[in-house]
Each structure stands twice: as structure tokens, then as C-alpha cells.
Amino acid sequence: MADVQLENGYTKIANKILERMALTKLSPIQYRLIFVIWRYTYGFNRKEHTFSLRFLSEATKYDQRQLQRELAKLEQRRIIIQKVQPGKPRIISFNKNYDEWLDEETLGNSTIGKVTNGKTTIGNSTKGTLGNSTEGTFGNPTNQEIKNINKNLKKNNDDDYIGDDNMTHDSGFQLIADKYIQRRGKGLSLSPKDEMAIEKLLQENIPLDSILKLIDKVFDEFEPKFDGDEIHSFEYVRKVVLSKYHEQKGGNTADGNEVHKHRRGVGRSAKEGKSYEQILREAEAARRAWGWKE
Numbered sequence: 157m158a159d160v161q162l163e164n165g166y167t168k169i170a171n172k173i174l175e176r177m178a179l180t181k182l183s184p185i186q187y188r189l190i191f192v193i194w195r196y197t198y199g200f201n202r203k204e205h206t207f208s209l210r211f212l213s214e215a216t217k218y219d220q221r222q223l224q225r226e227l228a229k230l231e232q233r234r235i236i237i238q239k240v241q242p243g244k245p246r247i248i249s250f251n252k253n254y255d256e257w258l259d260e261e262t263l264g265n266s267t268i269g270k271v272t273n274g275k276t277t278i279g280n281s282t283k284g285t286l287g288n289s290t291e292g293t294f295g296n297p298t299n300q301e302i303k304n305i306n307k308n309l310k311k312n313n314d315d316d317y318i319g320d321d322n323m324t325h326d327s328g329f330q331l332i333a334d335k336y337i338q339r340r341g342k343g344l345s346l347s348p349k350d351e352m353a354i355e356k357l358l359q360e361n362i363p364l365d366s367i368l369k370l371i372d373k374v375f376d377e378f379e380p381k382f383d384g385d386e387i388h389s390f391e392y393v394r395k396v397v398l399s400k401y402h403e404q405k406g407g408n409t410a411d412g413n414e415v416h417k418h419r420r421g422v423g424r425s426a427k428e429g430k431s432y433e434q435i436l437r438e439a440e441a442a443r444r445a446w447g448w449k450e
Contacts, residue, residue, distance in 0.1 A: 165345070167199040176254045180235075185226045188216040193236065193250050195345065204237075204249035206330045211245075214334075215344050233258045245330050328364050329354055335368050336390055339375040350390040357394045362401055370397040 182190070192215045196205045209220040216223065227248070230236045234256045239247040251257070332354050333346055346354075357367065374396045378387055387393060 165199070165347075167194055168201075169194060169198060170252070173252060173254070176257075180254075180257070181259065182230075183226065185216065185218050185222065186230055188218070189223065189226060189230065190235070190250070192216060193248055197248075197250060199345075200348075200351070204239075204247050206245040206327060207248050208245040208330055208334065211330065211334050214338075229260075233260065245327050328358055331364065332357065332367060332371070335371050336393060339371060340387065346390070353390040353394045357390075357397065360398065360401075362397075366401060367397060370400050373400060 177190070189212065192212060193205075193207070196207070197203060209223060212218075212223050212227075213220045218226075227236070227238060227246075231238050234251055237249045237251055333350075336350070336354075337344060337346070371393060374393050375387065380386065
């Protein structure tokens with residue numbers, strides 16, 4: 157049985173919006189897009205968010221080219237607002253002022269509900285196949301996307317650089333989130349703690365391509381200790397990514413502490429040259445010696 161509880165998260169939607177949506181003619185794809193946009197904007201108490209086509213494709217199980225066309229239609233009808241720049245994920249917001257919405261009859265290109273030769277048609281999809289993503293794979297950005305974001309992140313970390321870095325930051329955030337969700341293999345949402353952990357990782361000045369490769373490595377090298385053991389949070393991933401990155405860079409963390417190898421690293425700095433496993437073993441021995449109970 158699905159565990160659906162408000163304490164596990166909910167999205168606040170005004171009743172007027174829901175009532176208006178019930179009266180608005182949209183295609184099935186457009187409804188799915190609206191639900192995903194609500195989930196990742198209002199669901200996180202924000203008005204807009206970055207959405208890559210590959211993420212929307214995974215979230216809705218529709219072809220990216222088809223989604224692009226449907227997003228354009230929703231924008232033409234003023235139901236959503238898009239900010240699109242080459243090489244960057246689009247920023248999308250929902251237009252809650254439904255008095256500004258246009259119906260397709262007003263635009264003059266509606267096919268929903270129209271009867272042609274006795275057949276009802278919904279939309280005119282001409283390319284792609286439903287459920288098949290054609291431009292890249294969810295969680296696997298193109299090399300050019302990574303290069304563009306890395307370049308801008310480097311500029312943003314320069315004290316002399318003054319500019320709008322929200323787009324670059326959000327692009328990096330979205331690519332990391334996509335990668336984590338893909339490797340996690342279940343669900344399409346992030347918890348507030350996951351989002352906070354991604355924000356912390358972005359502050360470490362690690363190249364984006366290195367982060368994405370290390371996330372793959374974390375999942376590839378993870379060894380369950382028991383049946384059902386799995387990676388439950390991005391905080392765990394963040395700590396291991398930091399540990400592995402600084403090992404590669406020379407064995408020291410950003411604060412100068414030495415990093416020791418460990419099977420299921422948690423990115424903690426070592427004390428007096430001891431590994432994390434050694435510290436755990438000594439703590440367990442002390443607990444038993446003193447007769448402490450958990």
C-alpha cells in the first residue's frame with residue numbers, strides 16, 4: 157500500500173487554480189507537464205525552477221521533442237512562462253493569473269475535441285515515440301552542457317566577477333539532482349535535506365564533470381551490508397564525493413585534514429592518522445568495556 161501522508165511532503169495549490177484547471181481543455185501531455193511544474197515549484201515554495209527536457213521526459217514518460225512542442229503551446233496560451241537560453245536548462249513558472257490564459261480556439265489551432273471524418277483527434281504529434289527520450293539520457297548531460305556550466309561556475313567564483321549566477325547555479329543543481337535521481341533508481345523527487353546537501357556540494361568549487369563522475373563511482377562502489385541496504389540520502393553521497401575528490405587531488409580535504417580510504421566513506425576527517433573504521437572499532441570496544449547499552 158502506498159505510504160501517502162502529508163508529513164512526507166505536500167504541494168500547496170490554491171483551490172481557485174484547481175477549479176479553473178478543471179474547466180481548461182489541455183492535452184494529456186500538457187496536464188502531466190503542469191503537474192510536474194507544480195511539484196517542483198509550489199512543492200518547494202518557489203515560483204520558478206529550472207527544468208531540462210531530459211528531466212521532464214523522465215518525469216512524464218514522453219518524448220523530449222513532443223514535450224518541447226507542448227511547452228511551447230502552454231506558453232502561447234500564457235499558462236506557463238518560459239525563459240530559454242541556448243545551452244542552459246529552461247526556467248519555467250506557472251502563471252496563476254488565469255484571466256490571462258488563452259484557449260486554443262482563441263489561438264486558432266485547437267485540435268482537442270474536434271471531430272474529423274468521424275474521428276476525434278488530440279494534438280498532432282509528428283515526431284518521436286511516446287516514452288522514448290531521444291536527446292541524451294536522464295541524468296547524463298552532454299559534454300557541452302557541462303563545459304558551459306563549469307566555465308560560468310569558474311567565473312562566478314572569481315572575486316572580480318559580478319553578474320547573475322542564478323542560472324549557472326540552478327543548471328549545476330539540476331544536473332546533479334538528475335544524476336542522483338537516476339542512480340538512486342526510484343522516485344523523482346528530492347527531500348529538503350537532499351536539496352541542502354546538493355547546495356553544500358556546489359559550494360565546494362569542484363568541477364561539475366568531476367562531481368557527476370564521482371556520483372557514479374559512489375553508487376558503483378557501494379557495498380550493501382545487509383539485504384535492502386542502500387543509499388538513502390544525498391548527504392551520504394556528498395561526503396563520499398568530497399572524500400574521493402580530495403583523495404584524487406592529493407589526499408587532503410579543503411580544510412587541510414588528511415583523508416584515509418574506507419569502504420563506505422562518510423567524508424569525515426581523520427583524527428591522529430586513524431581511519432574512520434578504526435575509530436568505530438575503538439568506540440565499540442570502549443562501549444563494551446564500560447558496559448554501556450545503546
